[in-house]
Amino acid sequence: MKSNDLVINKNILLHNTIRQGIRDAFPLAIGIATYGIPYGVLGIHAGFGVLGTVAMSALVFSGSVQMISIAMHTAGAGLVSIIGTAVLLNLRNLLYGATLASGISTAKKWRWLLAFGVSDEPFVLGTARFQSFGPDPLYFGIITIVFYLTWVATSFIGAIIGGHINTQDLGLDLAFPMTFVAILSQIIKDKPIIATALTGAIITIANEIFVPGSPYVILLAGFISPFVGCYLRSRKSNVE
Template structure:
């Protein structure tokens, strides 16, 4: 059994590589928001309140294309529906925490924290402290990087520096070791198949990301629940 101090240290060390990739992604968001003529503080406020890279980047792209506010809000809600599925899958992992603390942890649920939290749960059982440190690290990296990207603005070219690739490459590297569990394998295969099919049917449509982000986790959750009760 690890002490709290050891758990915090382990969580920080395991979160750091992905936090750096998240920071690179956050820089890209900050730069793009500035190019869309968002103010510094509106850019940062969105990171503080939303904390979702995919949602924020899609919203910026929709804003640039002239989309209406209701469309952007609906898109944000649909994209974040997968976090409800993540939360359901993480329920046992976070169960030992108090109700107030679970509300706080729920805000930190994301693709990245879910993967690390799930791997930890499979190895050592429920550990809300570990998940909280991981989520807090990712949140801090995202907000700080968003500020830096927005502050520097046009001084950074995300594509030239490869910042747009840092997150997906690191996330895939993190995901590969977890592909020993049936629910995660099912989610990954479903996401890959749906993304390929939808891109062929609707090239460059933001709805590809929305549909894939909703259906793929649903498949994984179904497999997990069936395995648990079977």
């Protein structure tokens, strides 16, 4: 009898975890959809085709990397530059993974699969869940599946309708850069971060003036700017 009760309680717990994961992920999934469709449209206009556009979402699963890759490809950047930029953009996932490691540790052999879901939205929900309830790899897996399916599905929708949409008329080509600016504006709170942002802006503007259209500006700004911020922060820590 007790064993049956344990099985029932376990099933209830699993059901509640799945339901909570879907419920928590749904609002953010709507936000992901607003990027997935524009990405699909831009992918078509960049010449990736429906298959290439959707395959990139299925295999890469990183909105920032995919958007930047499209922009660089359109600007004529080489494969090495695109890959290098993608690596730099995703370096933050190393920190995300280190933070989430204890929360998915009980998954054991499935951890490598859950690692595929390490990105911005799963990180936010995952860390909040782990802090409140401890390790919960099932929850992390559920929210990852919701986000993944949303991203791939909306990329497909965008790719299908992409040929009938003028991206410049709708401003879709500005959607992702403006999102970056909006996110950045929320975290500029001290001098090191301000210096990092200004350094990146100066490098970008100077590049556009002296070497317009260079595919290496993202690599250059992304490599130099963080060092300026880290240097100023270390000086601030030493003074304190």
